Amino acid sequence: MYILGSTMPYEEYYNPADDDNYSTDKNKKGSADYLKDTDKQYQKYTKPLNKTWKDGKYYKKVYIECYGSGQVGTKIRNAVTGQYYTYTVGSDYEDLLFKVIDSSARQGRKDPLILFYDTPEQYENHRFNLLSQKTKELWYDKNMEARQKS
Numbered sequence: 001m002y003i004l005g006s007t008m009p010y011e012e013y014y015n016p017a018d019d020d021n022y023s024t025d026k027n028k029k030g031s032a033d034y035l036k037d038t039d040k041q042y043q044k045y046t047k048p049l050n051k052t053w054k055d056g057k058y059y060k061k062v063y064i065e066c067y068g069s070g071q072v073g074t075k076i077r078n079a080v081t082g083q084y085y086t087y088t089v090g091s092d093y094e095d096l097l098f099k100v101i102d103s104s105a106r107q108g109r110k111d112p113l114i115l116f117y118d119t120p121e122q123y124e125n126h127r128f129n130l131l132s133q134k135t136k137e138l139w140y141d142k143n144m145e146a147r148q149k150s
Helices: 032-038 092-096 120-127 133-149
Strands: 042-052 058-067 075-077 084-088 098-102 113-117
Touching (some): 058 120, 113 120
Antiparallel strands (some): 098 113
């Protein structure tokens, strides 16, 4: 392909590095980091731990990335992977998932972050928080009822 008025082929003429819309820099539009930074439901933070976790490793601090779900009527999103479920926030299908509301107001957040996990154990391993056995049992009972309804 030739550019009008030029004898040079397009491939030789065009240098992507000269284009303001093209970059390999991770902070530019189109990169995964840019998309995370513009996602209002994404949060990344550091949590001091200073203990040995269930996997047998000692952690001084951990880095946690999480994906929140929006308000009622939006698609539910897995807090660990960011993948969307077919279920919506506020529906009866919420009971198929373990729901946590993070109201810590990290990074100046004004609204709480609504997080959904496949199981309580997924939550524990993602957020490095241990839940009581009673909390897990109550959720599994509620989850079983929801499965029978759907």
